[in-house]
Amino acid sequence: MPRPGPSPERIEERLLALVEERGPGKTICPSEVARDLGGPHPDGWAPLMQPVRRVAVRLMKQGRVAILRKGRPVDPDDFRGVYRLSLPDGGSVPAEPADEGDGNSSSERPAT
Numbered sequence: 001m002p003r004p005g006p007s008p009e010r011i012e013e014r015l016l017a018l019v020e021e022r023g024p025g026k027t028i029c030p031s032e033v034a035r036d037l038g039g040p041h042p043d044g045w046a047p048l049m050q051p052v053r054r055v056a057v058r059l060m061k062q063g064r065v066a067i068l069r070k071g072r073p074v075d076p077d078d079f080r081g082v083y084r085l086s087l088p089d090g091g092s093v094p095a096e097p098a099d100e101g102d103g104n105s106s107s108e109r110p111a112t
Contacts, residue, residue, distance in 0.1 A: 005037075005038070005047060005048055005051060006037045006038075006048070006051075008051065008054070008055055010037065011033065011037065011048070011051055011052055011055045012055050012058075012059065014033055014036050014037055015033045015052065015055060015056060015059065015065065015085065016059070016064065016065070018032055018033055018036065018085075019065055019085055019086055019087050020087065022086070022087075023087070024087055025086075026086065027068060027084035027085060027086040028084065028085050028086070029084060029085075030049060030052045030053060030056060030083065030084075030085060031045065031049065033048075033052045033085075034046070034048035034049050034052050056085055057076045057077075060076045061076055063088055064088065065085055065086065065087065065088060066085070066086045066087065066088050066089070067079065067083050067084075067085060068083060068084045068085070068086060069081060069082065069083045069084075
């Protein structure tokens with residue numbers, strides 16, 4: 001029976017740690033994240049490539065990482081081929097965004 005892969009939270013943790021370690025202006029390959037979690041053999045890391053991509057897309061939409069293709073940011077909803085991951089333009093991983101909850105922040109509530 002195949003063992004379950006790492007959780008999205010674990011993938012996020014390693015992805016953010018690796019881009020932070022690499023530093024501003026540098027990139028990592030998504031396979032580095034997959035190999036870090038799945039080991040050196042393709043049977044361990046190759047199945048993690050799609051979960052890593054899903055986490056990277058979510059993090060880019062949150063502004064926490066950049067996904068680059070040919071050195072340029074991509075549309076996270078529509079990119080193909082080889083890509084790299086880096087810190088966003090600010091040069092560090094921003095703090096985790098506040099919980100979006102139900103969309104009823106105090107600024108959105110009607111005045112009473």
